[in-house]
Amino acid sequence: MDEKFDAIVVGAGPSGNAAAYTLAKAGLKVLQIERGEYPGSKNVQGAILYSKALEEIIPDFRDDAPLERHVIEQQMWVLDDESYVGSTYRSAEFNKEPYNRYTIVRAQFDKWFSKRVQDAGALLVCETTVTNLIMDGQRVIGVQTDREGGSVYADVVILADGVNSLLAKKAGFHAELEPxxxxxxxxxxxxxxxxxxxxxxxxxxxxxxxxxxxxxxxxxxxxxxxxxxxxxxxxxxxxxxxxxxxxxxxxxxxxxxxxxxxxxxxxxxxxxxxxxxxxxxxxEGGYKAMPKLYGDGWMIVGDSGMFVNAVHREGSNLAMTTGRYAAETIIDLKEKKLPMSARNLALYQGRLEDSFVMKDLKKYKNMPEIFHKNNQFFTTYPELVNRAAHTMLTVDGVDKKTKEREIRKSFKQRRSLFGLMGDAFKMWRAFE
Amino acid sequence: MIPVKVEEKLFQNRYRVDSGRPHINIKNPATCQSECKTQECTICCPAGCYTAEGNGQVVLITDGCLECGTCRIICTTYRNVDWEYPRGGYGILFKFG
Known part of the structure; x- marks a missing residue:
């Protein structure tokens, strides 16, 4: 494999597939390397697929993608030991095509996506682990794999290697993740x-x-x-x-x-x-924990770049969108015959900043810290809310005003008046 | 606490074990045994790959590894986990993911 490619994509998850597909479709010579037996065999997700991000890449995906069910109802439960207080949003709107979101099974979905990538003209090599980036000074010029004679070269390498992203760490692009x-x-x-x-x-x-x-x-x-x-x-x-x-x-x-x-x-x-x-x-570190996203001859997309909106449970859509933006940046530079230098690849960062990707991540930049320091939102409040519901819904001859007083008292006892006001302020700050 | 054996869960999974070539190694076993008091790896590994022995030793068997990365990131004090991906094609092979 002493060939040279326009681009090498490491990983065949949503971000890698989005990138490889977009590049191949534009006629670039793309090599995609996946360590699993087949695309999807190393990948894990809940999994919800948000249609929009995929639609932008493959508008007709609904024709043959393996989709499980379209989501018509979203429930949010706050649980105590034996009970829960819940909210439900169900809408007939969600039952109208084109559907907005689906449940998927990743191993099947990734296989399908990868088939589309290969049909678009990208070369996929499975059962191959990329062990190192090949550097020429500060510039990434290729990758080393665990196959014999497994060095491959390209103008640019897209790291779509997932949350652990060992490659970026070994190359010193970002530090080890913190718990x-x-x-x-x-x-x-x-x-x-x-x-x-x-x-x-x-x-x-x-x-x-x-x-x-x-x-x-x-x-x-x-x-x-x-x-x-x-x-x-x-x-x-x-x-x-x-x-x-x-x-x-x-x-x-x-x-x-x-x-x-x-x-x-x-x-x-x-x-x-x-x-x-x-x-x-x-x-889930959010905006403040994001690593550097590009450099000479390399870009980071998807989970390896911390592209997850924990509040809204969004990840795979950000993965696909960042994969597409990285590819579009490369295509632009190729057309203008410009080198894949850090300065030119900065256009990728610009694309991200102008889009919902960075806007959303910035909006919630304080969220992780606020929740880390205030675990009452995950402990005390669920309990109090459930007890309040229990008190109000138990018919036992106690009048409702007395019940309300009891509930107010229980909140104040556990969090104090200032605590409650402070918590309200923190929530507002987290979501502002 | 509900008693449950992680082996029963892992039994449902598909693996291609790279015999004799574990992809994770403890860099210095003596550190785990004599210096690390917390040994979170023996509690937090979702596949139960790390076992605390009576003598303070930590034994690692990677056969059931789910390749999540928890053990590497959680070992913040001693950074005593040498963590690589398995060779291409080996390790956990998710049927559903």
Missing amino acids: KDVALAVKEIHFMPEETIQSRFNIAEGEGVVIEMAGKITQGMMGTGFLYTNKDSLTIGVGCMLSDFKQQKITPYLLLEQMKAHPAIKPLIEGGEMKEYTAHLIP
Whole structure:
């Protein structure tokens, strides 16, 4: 493999596929390297696919992409030990084509996306791990792989190698991730008949439900749980900040097991056949934790660049969008016959700044810090809210005014008046 | 606490183990044994790859590894985990992901 390419893309997840597809479609000579047996075999996601980001790349994706269910209902639960207070948004609007979001199974979806990438003309090599970037001074000129004679060269290398991004670290482009900047999520997939899912979640064929959960299930850690409906399976998982796992010494699969045993969750997954258990890190450090995104001959896209909006549970859409922007930057420079220098690749940063990607990440830049320092949002409040609901909804001869007074008292006891006001201010600051 | 064996979960997964070539190694086992008091790797690894022995030793068996990266990032004090991806094609092979 002593050939030279216009671009090498490391990784065949959403960001790598978006980049390779866009480049190949524009006629560039692209090599994509994937360490798994097939694209998707190393990849983990919840998984929700937001249509928009993919539509921008493959407008007709709905024709043959393996989509599980389109989401018509979003629930948010705040859990105590035995109860939850929840909100539901369900709309017939979400039942009109083109659908806005879908549940997907990543191994199947990534395989499909990769097929499209190859059809567009990119060369994909699987079962090959990129071990190092090849440098000429400060400039990246190629990659070294674990295949014999496995050095390949290109004008530019796109690092789409996922959250761990060992390559960028080895090259000194960014430091090791800190436990406070990543969430560890574990999940399982449970199979059951389509009809069972439909009757349990009150949905018709093809329709799906998403449940996000916060509160006692994370055992005091900053994080959330989730339950998604696929065609004939459910994915259930929980993710919390790694710094909290470390500090509180909690074992992830025991946390998941306890969540599954919650009286509100257990009946939903009852009778399912568990067929896979996965774990994955999610880069949730946000804007302030982002590494440098480009340099001489290299660019970073997707999870390896910390492109995750933790508040809105967005990641794969940012991955696809950043992959596309990186590719479009390269295409522009190629057309103008300009070199892939840091100065020219800065156009990528510009594209990001002008788009929702950086605007959203900047909007929530204080969020991680505020939540890290105030875990009452994940502990005290869920408990108080559930108790308040219990008090108000229990008919026991106590008048409602007295009940309200009791609830107010319970909030003040746990957080004090200043604490409550401070918390309201912090929430406002986090979301402003 | 609900008793559960992680092995029962991992049993559902598909792996191609690279026998004799673990992709993760403990750099200096003596550090884990005599210096590290917290040994978070033995608690937080989602695949239970790290076991705390009675004598303070930490034993690592990577066969069930899910390649998440937790052990490497969590070892902040001693940075005692040498973590690489498995050779191409080896390791966990997600059927669903």
